[in-house]
Amino acid sequence: MSTTHTFDPETARNAVSVPSWALGPVGSRLPLGTYIEQLWKRRHFVLAESRSKIAGTANRNLLGYGWLILNPLLNGLGFYVVFGVILQTSRGIENFVGYLVIGVFFFQLSMRCVTGGTQAIRNGRPMIRAFAFPRAALPLTVVVREVLNFVPTFAVLIAVLAVLPPAENITWRVILIVPAFICQTLFALGCAFFLARLGHILPDISNLVNVLARFWLYASGVFFSIDRFVDHPALQTVMKMNPMYSYLHLYRDALLYGVDSPVWMWLLAVGWAFVFVIFGFLFFYRGEESYGRAA
């Protein structure tokens, strides 16, 4: 037996009893309640991190924050030229400019949450290695960042709608974009949670997500009316089940046309939002212990 040991064999032989509040397993997943509590404690972190990411991106560009306005404008213009002028999908759609900008701008929010969420764990690795915090803060940060990014985009949207004719039919229903937006954000958050874990398990997913997001864009009726171009009734139903289709439709009805949306659309919008956010969160939570490990 070694004599060089600082550890006193006398005390070692006698079991050292440790009070129950003293020792806990390291790196194991917290119970759900505590986890959510800890996540709530990190709300300031989530906000600060989101803002810093925006600032970081802005500082790299010459025009800085100007891109937050220019990017959606140019995007909308591009889609208008292709679909409105060249392909003429606008026939049969009232106020096509408004229809298009609402579709493009709001869809981009979801798309950026999805692609950002897929890479949330990889991009957050330095933070994961350095600090102990509920990892769900990382996909959450992505969504909060995109929502903050959306504020100037929304201002552009309002400006475009106000400036370009024809005039919108403004009614009290305008306020309905608030619940619709909350639902869309929750849905995007659920997607971000879900894909964050998938993207961690299999990094290749991020390539696939980019392609699928493009399909999704065309299937959501962003720049044409599904009713006009899709004849097959089954296919039409499937496409209308798509939550983004509902969200975009709700925005247009509230903001452009000033009409009531069908009830089934609201049910779909709310239902998808809660299903995705709850299951996405639980799915992410189950993988909590694995995120430190390089995949």
Added chain:
Amino acid sequence: MGEQPERPQIGGPAVVVEDVSMSYTVRTSAPGGRGLAVRARNRLFGKREKVEALRGVSLVARQGEFVGVIGANGSGKSTLLRLIAGVERPDNGRILARRQPTLLGVNAALQPALSGSANVRLGCLAMGMSPRQAASVHEEVVRLSALGDAINRPMGGYSSGMASRLRFAIAVAARPKILLIDEALSTGDATFAQRSEEAMDAMLAEAGTVFLVNHAAKVIQELCTRAIWMHAGRIIMDGDAETVAEKYRWWSWNVAKGETEVANKLLTQAVDEGSMQEVRVVEDPAFERKSPRHAARNRYTNGYRPAAVWPGPTPTPSGKPGFVETDILPVISEVSVHGQPRSATSRER
């Protein structure tokens, strides 16, 4: 450095590592050309090799102990620290700790695009501080990092020494009880060495525990009270820092000089002489919370220690207001630890 300050009393267990093993599966590319077919074959059917980073490591670190971990590259030092920090989970065995350990790794830049100052704030918030708490420790962090005006420059432009200084300062701001330093301080200069040493001494005096991974036996001898020599995923010596580091120094000198025979002899000698603690965590059923202990009922209703309370004027033991403990470590049940040094030869499998 120079004269050693009075070492604090060694207290109860702070970190318990019980027979932990860890392996990584990596894809190895078979040699045989760089052709497309070969590469595709490697990718799909490539040999998957298991790299055993740790093979049955046990130790108990106590409060007030400064543990140095030395060993050659690839001996499992960093893996051990990552596991203790809870960044990764071990394949086998388990790790218990008194408090959530804080890991200081070598990848120091947190958000490269942000200024050092903004990184301080982010780091503090990530550890669970409120904005007010983060603001109150900010000045202290900046002072400890000794970065001067560089604190306002983007962290991506920092030298590795500057970045690790800032990381150290942020970590210490949360008053960690268990600090794991993975070669992060080896890049600092003399000014910083002085300050970080003071900070660590203060931690130890408050019954903290520090693990330090370093290649230089000299650093271990100067700073640590105890040293652990790791080799090929095993602890081959665990004991007084001076002795262990000296033996390691001899061995590594011989390896470097190409004196493989002497080195091997020294290694076997170390394995024979050295010992690893044998640790067995015993969960005593008598302590389970079935029995109605009046004190227990409101202390941890769901089996978890209540979160550190803040805000409030409660002075921290150090007397420095503004310092807080942030902790997300759940606590299980009553455990007792049997620790006993055991000769390394007796546990060869």
